[in-house]
Amino acid sequence: MLILHESFGRLMNGATVSGLLVNSTTGKQTDVAVEIQGLKQLDSVHRWDLQVLKRSGGSGEAVPLEVEVRWEHSTPVLVIENQTLPSVGPFSCRAVVYNHSVIASWKTSEQRGTFSGSLDPSRKSFEGKHFVIERMGEATRDWWTGSDWSDNPIDAKWYDQEPFATLETDDETAHTIYYPNGLVDQ
Structure with missing residues (x-):
């Protein structure tokens, strides 16, 4: 595993991502927090398995997502393409993680919007x-x-x-x- 991928995996595992989710279709703004319970690289250089737990108003079950991670120099760009989310349906997203900040654009079959927030790494991920x-x-x-x-x-x-x-x-x-x-x- 490349050092960049290893550093990324350790940064993200156990991290909490929190911020403002804006639904551009309805105009609604919601504070959201999710915990990344697991992240591991799959057989491809760009494919990762991401386990996300919604902490604000969520069901308490981790949602598995297959994520493509592309790199712009040392900055990861996460690509989720038509993954089915419980009670959401098909979901697509592009998210940039830089300097412990996350900026994303997302869409479902009926709505679209943006997310901006922070990434708080788990201290245990650096052990x-x-x-x-x-x-x-x-x-x-x-x-x-x-x-x-x-x-x-x-x-x-x-x-x-x-x-x-x-x-x-x-x-x-x-x-x-x-x-x-x-x-x-x-």
Whole structure:
């Protein structure tokens, strides 16, 4: 799994997304909160299984959705296309997640609207892998992939315990970096 996908999965698992849902058809505005109970990558690079629990006025059952995640650089764009939701019917949506904010446009067979809100990651999603091995030159920054160096942080290998960088890489310039949120700062 690419580091970008792993970071995305850890950011989203257990997160709460809350904000304002605007129904452009009826003009109604509703405060909404949902919890992402599970997110895992499927067999395709872009396909993910998303388990969503509606927290504000919901039934308490997680709704499974198959989501396509496309990337604009390091920003995920979630695509839901004609998924059937309980008591809603066919539902389509495009959502951009950036800097812990979510902006979305959605539609059903009879209505359409927008959503804007925030993403509050679960602290438990960051438990575990926090370490990567890096090396820096005068104008470069490389990440250890487990077998070689890459100038792309997406390729970095994550460690749950602090590795001894010079032994792991056989490179005297290598050093271990701790990222408390499990996400590479660029």
